[in-house]
Amino acid sequence: MWKEIEAAPADAILGLTEAFKKDKNPGKVNLGVGVFKDDAGTTPILNCIKTAEKKLVETETTKGYLPIPGNPAYGAGVQKLLFGADSEVIRSNRAATLHTPGGTGALRTGADLLKKFKPAAKVWVSTPTWANHKGIFTAAGYEIADYPYYNAETKGVKYDELIETLEGVPAGDVVLMHVCCHNPTGVDLVGEQWDKVVEIAKAKGWTPFLDFAYQGFGDSIEEDRAAVEKFAAAGIDFVVASSFSKNFGLYNERTGAFTIVTPSAEETAVALSHAKLTVRVNYSNPPAHGGLAALTVLADDALYEQWIDEVAGMRDRIKAMRAKLVDGLVARGVEQDFSYIKEQRGMFSFSGLSDDIVEWLKVNKSIYIVKGGRINVAGLTSKNIDYVCDAIAEALKA
Numbered sequence: 001m002w003k004e005i006e007a008a009p010a011d012a013i014l015g016l017t018e019a020f021k022k023d024k025n026p027g028k029v030n031l032g033v034g035v036f037k038d039d040a041g042t043t044p045i046l047n048c049i050k051t052a053e054k055k056l057v058e059t060e061t062t063k064g065y066l067p068i069p070g071n072p073a074y075g076a077g078v079q080k081l082l083f084g085a086d087s088e089v090i091r092s093n094r095a096a097t098l099h100t101p102g103g104t105g106a107l108r109t110g111a112d113l114l115k116k117f118k119p120a121a122k123v124w125v126s127t128p129t130w131a132n133h134k135g136i137f138t139a140a141g142y143e144i145a146d147y148p149y150y151n152a153e154t155k156g157v158k159y160d161e162l163i164e165t166l167e168g169v170p171a172g173d174v175v176l177m178h179v180c181c182h183n184p185t186g187v188d189l190v191g192e193q194w195d196k197v198v199e200i201a202k203a204k205g206w207t208p209f210l211d212f213a214y215q216g217f218g219d220s221i222e223e224d225r226a227a228v229e230k231f232a233a234a235g236i237d238f239v240v241a242s243s244f245s246k247n248f249g250l251y252n253e254r255t256g257a258f259t260i261v262t263p264s265a266e267e268t269a270v271a272l273s274h275a276k277l278t279v280r281v282n283y284s285n286p287p288a289h290g291g292l293a294a295l296t297v298l299a300d301d302a303l304y305e306q307w308i309d310e311v312a313g314m315r316d317r318i319k320a321m322r323a324k325l326v327d328g329l330v331a332r333g334v335e336q337d338f339s340y341i342k343e344q345r346g347m348f349s350f351s352g353l354s355d356d357i358v359e360w361l362k363v364n365k366s367i368y369i370v371k372g373g374r375i376n377v378a379g380l381t382s383k384n385i386d387y388v389c390d391a392i393a394e395a396l397k398a
């Protein structure tokens, strides 16, 4: 049956990695795919996870199926991170969490669940957003609408336009928002701006769908969840897709969570019952290992402390590379102002490099950057930073 069918294009980001792998230049640099790398250029297993895994090997007694929503202790651990241990949402059982295969699995579970009860709802996404957002919601049958977000001139958020658009989103539609470390721009809403968004969501009755893939990569586990706490305090319906891929380094263990919050424990129980049906016909029940490893860390005070330190280490390394990149370009006489890269948060930087420059860097220097200019700052190391700064400076003068 495939004879007449044209091959699908490679995924824009993962396809870049394929091209990178084929490149024979020993000095090649991959600033494309969004995984953390340490200064040696590797994506390490966190020490806290290594210790947890050793414990698991010694104590695990079965590989039997997990329940459809996963291990309840995992859900409880996720909720403490999302809302804070003494949150009212937790005390009043207004939240239900399902362990999902990564943040992607959480997004798709949420998309399918909401579609069932709001079949005509559109999903609103930021301009720009992580490319897979559109893919996931389109696959779930949604029409996609865009809200203004990144301002390429000010390198900030188009706040007024964003607010105006959100004011006009019809009740029942879904609005997808990045909680922190916006991918791809690295530019987030702050403090009172979130208050305003929550106020509009409550007044207009659209459903906030929060994507929380980078908790801990902005400022800290606690500070990064500020927006989630504000939505929780509003007493409205919303959902959260969260992921331990980045902050626990559990990328290939597919360890994420889908959390539903409603105004009451009763409504949450109903929502959970339907979410379970959604999961059952999709992947049936989640993979266990990553969740067990994360839970082992979360449940042990010493391992938890170690994890907090390791997350801080990843965050600080990325911040240090931002500074080195900006200062390195200044030192090479680049006149264009790149100082905003220091202010951006999380793993990504919307570098401001044009598609022509991005292409030039790939062809001439074997430096791989996603079209649109998104740089994975964690791909920079003390070994390649000078090469990258030299190359960008040359490209801008060329």
Ligand code: PMP
Binding pocket: 034, 101, 102, 103, 104, 105, 130, 178, 183, 211, 212, 213, 243, 244, 245, 251, 255, 256
């Ligand atoms: N949301 C955003 C914004 C992301 O950047 C990512 C990962 N690139 C995800 C969700 C999905 O993460 P996971 O790998 O856990 O599926």
